[in-house]
Amino acid sequence: MDKKYKVQVKDLHKSYGSNEVLKGINLNVKPNEVVCMIGPSGSGKSTFLRCINKLEEPNSGHVYVDGYDIADPKVNINKVRQKIGMVFQHFNLFPNMNVLQNVTLAPVELGKMSKDEAKKAAMHYLDIVGLSEKADANPTKLSGGQQQRVAIARALAMKPDVMLFDEPTSALDPEMVGDVLEVMKRLAKEGMTMIVVTHEMGFAKQVADRVVFFHDGDIREQGTPDQIFNHPQHPDTRNFLDKVLNV
Amino acid sequence: MQSNHWKIFLATLTAVLGIVIGWQVIEPQTASADEQTYTFATNNTFEPFEIQDSKGGYSGKNPGIEIEILKKIAKHEHFKYRLKAMSFNGDLQALESGQVDAVIAGMSVTDERKAKYDFSTPYYTDGVVMAVAKDSNIKSMKQLKGKTVSAKSGTSAALYLKKNQKKYGYKIRYFDSSNTMWNDVKTGNTAATFDDGPVLQYGIKTGVPLKIVTKKPIDAQPVAVGYQKGKNLELQKKVNDGIKWLKDTGQLDQIINKYTKGNGTTKTTAADHTILGLLKTNREALLRGLWMTIELTVVGIIFAMIFGVILGVLGVVNNKFANGVSSTLIYIFRGIPMIVLAFFIYMGVPNVIGHKVPLFLAGILTLTFDEGAYIGAIVKGGFESVSQGQWEAARSLGLPYSKALIKVIAPQGFKLMVPSLVNQFIITLKDTSILSAIGVMELTQTGTVIISQNMEGFRMWTIIAVIYIIIITLLTWLSNYVQKRMA
Ligand SMILES: Nc1ncnc2c1ncn2[C@@H]1O[C@H](COP(=O)(O)OP(=O)(O)OP(=O)(O)O)[C@@H](O)[C@H]1O
Ligand SMILES: [Mg+2]
Numbered sequence: 001m002d003k004k005y006k007v008q009v010k011d012l013h014k015s016y017g018s019n020e021v022l023k024g025i026n027l028n029v030k031p032n033e034v035v036c037m038i039g040p041s042g043s044g045k046s047t048f049l050r051c052i053n054k055l056e057e058p059n060s061g062h063v064y065v066d067g068y069d070i071a072d073p074k075v076n077i078n079k080v081r082q083k084i085g086m087v088f089q090h091f092n093l094f095p096n097m098n099v100l101q102n103v104t105l106a107p108v109e110l111g112k113m114s115k116d117e118a119k120k121a122a123m124h125y126l127d128i129v130g131l132s133e134k135a136d137a138n139p140t141k142l143s144g145g146q147q148q149r150v151a152i153a154r155a156l157a158m159k160p161d162v163m164l165f166d167e168p169t170s171a172l173d174p175e176m177v178g179d180v181l182e183v184m185k186r187l188a189k190e191g192m193t194m195i196v197v198t199h200e201m202g203f204a205k206q207v208a209d210r211v212v213f214f215h216d217g218d219i220r221e222q223g224t225p226d227q228i229f230n231h232p233q234h235p236d237t238r239n240f241l242d243k244v245l246n247v
Numbered sequence: 248m249q250s251n252h253w254k255i256f257l258a259t260l261t262a263v264l265g266i267v268i269g270w271q272v273i274e275p276q277t278a279s280a281d282e283q284t285y286t287f288a289t290n291n292t293f294e295p296f297e298i299q300d301s302k303g304g305y306s307g308k309n310p311g312i313e314i315e316i317l318k319k320i321a322k323h324e325h326f327k328y329r330l331k332a333m334s335f336n337g338d339l340q341a342l343e344s345g346q347v348d349a350v351i352a353g354m355s356v357t358d359e360r361k362a363k364y365d366f367s368t369p370y371y372t373d374g375v376v377m378a379v380a381k382d383s384n385i386k387s388m389k390q391l392k393g394k395t396v397s398a399k400s401g402t403s404a405a406l407y408l409k410k411n412q413k414k415y416g417y418k419i420r421y422f423d424s425s426n427t428m429w430n431d432v433k434t435g436n437t438a439a440t441f442d443d444g445p446v447l448q449y450g451i452k453t454g455v456p457l458k459i460v461t462k463k464p465i466d467a468q469p470v471a472v473g474y475q476k477g478k479n480l481e482l483q484k485k486v487n488d489g490i491k492w493l494k495d496t497g498q499l500d501q502i503i504n505k506y507t508k509g510n511g512t513t514k515t516t517a518a519d520h521t522i523l524g525l526l527k528t529n530r531e532a533l534l535r536g537l538w539m540t541i542e543l544t545v546v547g548i549i550f551a552m553i554f555g556v557i558l559g560v561l562g563v564v565n566n567k568f569a570n571g572v573s574s575t576l577i578y579i580f581r582g583i584p585m586i587v588l589a590f591f592i593y594m595g596v597p598n599v600i601g602h603k604v605p606l607f608l609a610g611i612l613t614l615t616f617d618e619g620a621y622i623g624a625i626v627k628g629g630f631e632s633v634s635q636g637q638w639e640a641a642r643s644l645g646l647p648y649s650k651a652l653i654k655v656i657a658p659q660g661f662k663l664m665v666p667s668l669v670n671q672f673i674i675t676l677k678d679t680s681i682l683s684a685i686g687v688m689e690l691t692q693t694g695t696v697i698i699s700q701n702m703e704g705f706r707m708w709t710i711i712a713v714i715y716i717i718i719i720t721l722l723t724w725l726s727n728y729v730q731k732r733m734a
Contacts, residue, residue, distance in 0.1 A: 053643055055639055055642065055643060078645045078646070078647050079645070080645075081642065081643055081644065081645040082644070082645035084643070085643075086639075086640075086643040088636060088639065088640065090636055092634075092636040092637060092639065092640035093640075094637065094640070094641070094655050094659075095659065096655070096658040096659050096662070105644070105646075105654060105655075106644035106645060106646060109646060109650050109654060110644075110645055110646070151640075154644070155644070158644060158645065
């Protein structure tokens with residue numbers, strides 16, 4: 001484990017039955033770094049992301065977040081998860097609460113803030129994502145783009161060290177995508193460490209410090225956006241980019 | 248904060264359970280210092296031996312031959328008694344499990360039973376007699392060739408008919424209740440009926456238009472009080488002394504004649520038997536039965552919900568053992584017919600734990616386990632149908648399993664469950680009627696008792712059915728209202 005990394009993944013393996021989905025992944029993410037992960041469907045991107053906060057249990061290898069090894073049974077995973085914000089493709093807002101309660105639930109329940117503090121903080125984050133006037137709304141009444149921005153505010157309210165995004169815009173109508181990407185750009189600019197699985201190549205080019213190309217359970221190639229998009233080295237990468245950029 | 252909620256919940260649960268059990272176990276102690284109290288099992292109305300009043304008790308003017316005998320003996324011999332009314336089979340089981348000290352229920356003394364029980368001196372001789380319609384000219388069994396005769400299935404009358412069928416050449420039709428059987432003779436469908444002598448005599452006395460043509464009862468057997476073998480010897484002696492005294496003073500014949508001699512003398516007036524009249528005369532009994540049904544339903548649902556939620560939560564928590572316990576219990580209690588469960592708790596369990604299970608408690612336990620198992624399955628299903636994404640979102644925020652369950656999953660799950668739960672509540676209400684089998688005086692049992700007195704099966708069951716429909720309608724309205732408020 002190296003102190004200079006926020007997230008450090010070492011030789012991570014994950015199988016479902018006989019299907020090996022992750023074949024020994026190594027990845028280091030520095031503070032303030034934005035890593036975008038691209039790759040064909042089924043290559044293991046989501047599985048990798050979900051191993052970082054142990055929504056999936058790795059078969060072997062290590063994942064260190066802020067120095068804690070999540071594979072270590074002595075480590076309280078709930079404590080570590082508090083430092084890792086996660087945003088899902090399908091938002092997963094809690095329909096039994098209003099927008100404000102969605103955002104304050106975790107800080108209050110986990111004793112991080114008093115109710116009043118949490119409310120104030122929640123309004124601050126809802127303001128960042130441009131939805132402070134929707135605080136009392138029921139999440140199911142919001143558009144997809146709005147829901148996803150609430151989900152981002154909900155994750156931010158725990159003041160995470162790292163944010164994980166799993167295709168945050170791929171369930172959205174095209175006109176909603178921009179708003180969500182704007183919020184993510186702002187977070188990147190303000191220095192949030194982010195790992196983003198995305199099909200938005202434009203976003204990756206513009207925002208990523210590093211682009212990681214996943215293929216068949218492995219990292220085929222990684223580098224700066226310029227290296228990956230303009231000078232891909234591996235035929236799999238070229239193949240993939242040809243497909244996604246020329247449709 | 249959250250764990251405090253659970254503690255309060257558990258404390259309340261324990262307290263309520265404690266109160267209910269305590270309330271049931273501490274029965275009123277009526278015995279004075281020197282007079283011992285004995286528990287006698289007896290029948291739900293079995294005319295003319297036992298005739299329950301409209302409240303299901305035996306404090307009416309004509310409580311039946313055996314009840315009057317027992318009352319006189321107890322007074323003369325200085326002991327107190329408590330009655331437990333059940334079906335005859337229930338009586339025997341209660342005696343065997345030690346729930347009661349004696350059985351006084353028109354119990355005939357057979358060799359087989361003598362091997363198993365002690366008996367008092369007989370106070371009556373019971374036998375099968377043959378009865379025909381009032382205007383029939385059939386006088387003996389020889390006239391029955393080619394005709395249809397009837398008996399209640401499983402009775403000694405039925406055995407007798409079967410045995411002699413070849414000899415006399417009749418057809419046999421079996422019935423479950425005396426009323427319908429006698430009615431069939433009245434309407435001319437059956438030529439003759441074979442039934443217990445005293446039962447028929449009492450029926451005729453209260454207005455059934457039949458006449459008995461047998462001179463001497465067939466297969467006559469003595470009737471006596473039964474005890475567990477070798478137990479309660481002091482009581483046995485007192486009862487025998489009392490019977491002797493009743494015989495010697497002529498009181499025994501007096502009591503018996505009161506119920507079996509003459510005909511049509513206590514016929515009730517026609518006006519009483521309209522639906523309205525029936526409602527009026529039986530108002531108090533019906534209300535009492537209804538109240539018991541409601542009490543069973545409400546208390547039953549509360550405990551079934553508690554049990555069900557526990558089963559449901561055990562079914563979804565992250566623990567293989569708990570999951571196994573949950574599905575096993577659900578499987579077992581859903582698999583046992585409720586009536587068997589009721590018998591098991593009321594008459595089986597006492598054999599093992601060595602003391603009685605109070606009737607109401609037995610009823611509530613039955614409902615708790617049976618309905619609770621169904622509720623458990625509903626709760627488990629409700630939790631499981633909340634999408635996996637909700638779990639993941641909650642857990643990824645750092646919420647521990649229990650908080651995720653309570654704050655996020657359970658509220659959504661319960662909303663999904665409400666329609667199924669309401670349905671289960673209605674089923675619970677209907678299922679309380681099954682508890683009549685162990686003698687709980689709820690609405691259905693009340694109906695059975697009333698009908699055995701007034702023979703108005705059609706009208707009374709109509710009334711009972713309508714009452715059920717009314718309370719179920721009210722319950723449905725109430726739940727719709729609650730559901731709307733929740734939405
Ligand atoms: N719970 C599971 N059980 C069994 N197999 C699974 C499970 N989750 C994922 N897989 C398999 O693992 C492989 C990788 O899936 P994953 O979702 O990580 O891919 P992905 O790169 O995120 O794809 P996409 O771009 O379509 O989201 C796929 O073959 C998938 O079928
Ligand atoms: Mg994916």
